[in-house]
Amino acid sequence: MRMIFPKWLNLFPTLSALAGVGALLTVITGTWYYATPDFWEVGYMPEQPGSGFNHQLHAGKLGMDCRYCHTNVEKSAHSNVPAVATCMGCHTDGMLGQQWDPGVEKVGFVRTAYANDDSIPWRKIHHLPGYVGAFPHHMHVRAGVSCYSCHGQITAMPVVYQDQGLGMGWCLDCHRNVEENIVPPDKVTDLVWVEQHLKDRKQGAAVPSAAQQIIDRIQESIHEGGPQNCGACHH
């Protein structure tokens, strides 16, 4: 028998147990890390049609308000992507003057679409699954949740990418800790200010009173936070 099972084989059960534990840990950590929207979704940056839309330039350098284009964000659950006509408000040939006109190679696709009465097939980045009945933009903006909290520092994105995972745990983190993210409603679209302010707030800066009022109201509410019941979002 000794010839069949060498002595070192006695280590086999121990080693295999260790390997088993190791494999299990690998699977768990692997799932933990990889099988989340934070891994799969964050950073999604599809190529946009034409030369895309440079948020860094428009919303950042030129300082256009988000609501100049996303006009219905305060009125509707759905925040609209602007019509081609909105682009053409400035980018009609000759409107901006030669100095500022980005030229055919940059905005040609917009002008062509407008001329043909076509829409521009923008690639969708922030996509919620079908079983989420609603993400009411208007309610969030009204409550002082900045665009920054979900979409990141858009004013610094030449090409927009997904900044947050948009998983349900992430939603609930915020709904349970409203005091960390609510800013005064008039500052909601001032993303640079918001980014700095939220950093400062972590360091102990005072919460502005307009935000504090909202936070107090929400915390007194039935949910002691934002709504956390299933039917608030899933229907």
Place this chain on the structure above:
Amino acid sequence: MTDQCPSTRGKKNPASDDSLATAGVVGGTGRKLWKSIEEYADTGEFREFLEREFPAGASELLGSNRRTFLQMMAGTAAIAGMATLPGCRRPNHKIYTYSREVPEEIIPGKPLYYATSMPMPGGYAEGLLVETHEGRPTHVEGNPLHPVNRGKSSAWSVSSIMELYDPDRLKYPMFRAASGDSVATWSDFRAWSAEHLKKYDAKGGDGLAFIVDKKTSPTRNVVRDAVFERFPGARWVAVDLTEAGSTRGSDRAATRLAFGAAKRTLYHFERADVIVAFQDDAIGGGGSNLANERGVASGRELSAADDRMSRIYTVEAVNTPMGGLSDHRLRLSPAMTEAALFELARIVLERTGGGEELARALATSAAGVAGGDESLDGAWLQAAADDLLSAATRGVVTVGKTLSPEARAVGHAINRAIGAVGTTVSYLDMSPRDPFGEEARAGWDDLAELIAEMRGGSITTAVVIDSNPVFAAPAALGFREAFGLVTNRIVMSVGPSETASMGTWQLNGSHFLESWGDAEAIDGTIAPMQPMIAPLYDGALSEIELLALFAEDREPSAYEEQPSGYELVRSAWRDLTGASGGDFEKVWKRSLHDGVVAGTGLVSGGGTGDDGGVTAAGLFANVRRAVSEYTLRSAPAGGALDVVVANDLMYDGRFSNIPWLQELPNFGTMVVWDNPALVSPNTAKRLGLEPDPYTVKEPKGRLARLTVDGRSVKLAVWILPGMADNTVCVFNGYGRETVGVIGAGVGFDISPVRSASGDAVLAGGRLEPIGGKYPIISTQNHWTMQSRTSIVRSVDAPAYRKHRDHKRAKKDVYGSKEYVNLAEELGELAHTPPTLSIYKHPYTDSIEGKPAEGSEYSRRPQWGMTIDLATCTGCGVCTVACQSENNIPSVGKTEVRKGREMTWIRVDRYFTGDDLNDPDEVYFQPVACVHCENAPCETVCPVNATVHGPEGINYMVYNRCIGTRYCANNCPYKVRRFNFFDYGVKKLNGGLRDEFPEGTPTPDNINLIPPRLREKLSEIEKFKMNPHVTVRSRGVMEKCTYCVQRINAARYETKLQDLENIPDGFFQAACQQACPSNSIVFGDLLDESSRVHETYNGARSYALLGYLATRPRTTYLVNVKNPNPAIRTPIEDPFHHHHGEEHGDDHGDDHGDDHGDGHGAGHGEDHGDVQGGGGEHAFGSDGSRGGFMPRRVREGGRTTVSLPVMNLSSMPSFEGGVTA
């Protein structure tokens, strides 16, 4: 339905020796309550069926074997492999923005509502509000400003959205020639028709014929006149093909007899105290049914402020919604129904002035009538007549269209005699604004003449628009053959039809939701029809546009000059309103906004002057003349049957490609996807046509041949308790061949048996078994709560008035209410001891149901609903509206057969009484998820997929659901629906063809393809989906959510408007919005000003199965009947203390404690003397089923009442209250 009561277990019911009704009926406390013959008889199969969570077979993969299983597994593995490939991160979603034109009013994500109107079959209209999402109509509601709808809708209008997005619609014109069929374009047709019609200019239109649907549209009338101007000799036939012919039955003929001119009859039931209905069709069918239904229901509504209640008598051969609501019902064959009407008229006219001669004529006419197996209940009729006379102006008689015009004329005479005209009835000229008088014309005569001309060859071009006479006209009329003789057949139709497929030109018409137009309601109100969306299939013209094309000789190249529908309506309205210029623009915009043209209603609501323009004496003389020329028929005898040809939701077949309507259980029978011939159980037995007892896999009706005057048709036979004996009822609109995949081959085409004049009642029918069986699927045994008790409750009006303030101090089972009201005393909740939890409820913050201060349930809003059983007519519109709002799929006949229907709200139908053939009453009860505060489903879900919210809603989270179905198993109300397949995303294939007997055509049976192998929904079908509701996929449980998407939308809106709470009436649940009788009330229970607060806490509110401590948020309001003491003594004290004699006063208020033994010991022996039959026992055991309704025993044709028996020992206030 195991009888758990020790004292009665195993005893047989002595009340009936019917072979169908032997075992298992012991223990009915009140009357026996049953839904079907199987439940009545309590067969073993049936018991097995209902003890299962889903029917056997429901959870089996049909047709699966090892091979298909392996195939499926392979497919699954492949998909799983793909999902793990890198680079497939997500599908490439695109956002298509608006381009140049941005519709100002559209805010993406927010629906817009536009007013329009729907032309109803047979004429008249409903006014609608259509919900559109980014230009895409998704849901149809009633227009609150329209006099017919008042915010409510019918099953037809709700499901019109399905018709719009029907993928089987005609999509392009077709030209058929001897050389073959070819796809054409509209320009081809324009060129052809411009050239072709020139030939008729010289002949003045001779040889040209138009066949159109009966419609009341002012613009169409204008365009028609323009066609006549060009072709004065053209034939114009506007006909409702299900209407009885010119000689028999139609309202036109009846009013012509009575008034000398055709009149519209308008009922104002809301003012009626006494309604006597003879084979009524005023509710549940016809152009003004919503208004009528609302009126009848408002007379039955009881509130704290108003306990006036109308009394309804019905005499009928076939069950109707009015018969279901009625307090007294006589079951008579159509012939005898007329005899009963004549008798009632005679009694009334003899007692009122001026009608004596008519009364004599009626007696003469009725003299020779032989009753056969039936007899007129003279005392019943006398009592009804007395009641009618004492109600005088507030009485009303209605006579249905299936009865003869003479009978209907007699009805008009009664209404005049009692003085009801002007109060509960008014009349309006037909075609009030149309000199041509299209509406008043008997289209049937025109059609018969036209067919003769077609046969003679003098018609060379026939234009058929939105009408399908090839299928829907009686075969005896010979339309198909005659139409084939016409050289040029131009047929425009929205969907495929038998007539369109015969057309040399088959044109795709536009749907009414895509067209400009208008429609006149029965009261004269004109409503605009405006398009919600551009025609889905390019170039489609509407009816008025096509007619306008014919009206002018125009070069095809100049077709752009042709007026569009928009221009046609505007120009017609300029004349109609008399306004011009800026004024007209104002009128136009206002009308489009409101959905009605202000001031066009011709009836102010039954004032004077609506008397039909004839004096009482003149009317009586007219009716006398008609009656003296008319002989009443004798009752069917000697094996002959009276055949009633009726319409159901398919009407003449135009709705048969709409799965929502096919799958909506038919009134009375609960049969889906079929139109079996209906007979009473006794007649079925006599003819040897009883359906097989219900078995799980093979529900079968017998096949038979129905023969009338040598015309015959093969069909299946089904029983309907409560129908008159020796009567058979068949329905139009089924058995279509060319209609699309949904309706093709569903049911039996009965047109071969109809008479050439389209009579609604055919005498001398024969029904013979031909051997063979046919699967009839009835949902009556599905989702049953049978074996539970006190499901439906009913009291008599005097009892309600006496005890409505009753409040007995006693905590209910869950400690949430401090007292027991009238309704709860009728059930076992009043006797169930409180069962307190040892845990605090998270939302009440208390061990009781009563929420603690500051707990979730103490904060607004808390949603709740009540459903009034006294006003529910069982029409089923709630079911269809819910399907439309919540993206609920239809599943098809094969799936319904397995109990897999998906409708969230079902309408249960119960018969009561001991006679299967002649049930005492019928009750309807809509049941959806009742949102238990203590929900049994939640505790068994292993993945928390169904959980409660702080507002009292039981949520269903689809993405969490793993499909264990434990929740459905544990739900006592059986309201949970499981997606066995991808019903929501796969194509549906209608009926079931495989089991047709030999000799009938059996095309490829697409319906047997299991849903998993079916095609996916086409893009066009997805358009109808509500974007705010998840489309559920396979393996997911679903159920009523109280329209949580509407709640959330309302919440957003109230926040935007800075309102603190959602005000009552700010939004409605879909079923509540649609319910024509206002039976469903929904709202915030904590809002003290809300309607639901009043009804939920009222005397009539009871919790269904409340003794299970589920604390449902939906409660039911006890049905109230208002019997005439001359016919049946109303029961004033339904809480008979039957233990009183034996137990004396040993029952204290704490009855709950001694309930267990007191109950068991008390009955069994002492019920016998009360009921006279023995075997009855008190409620509380599982045997009673029926709740507490007074028991009525028929003795020799008279109805007597014995007392309900209940174990209510804890009610000292009612002790000894026995009156017999």
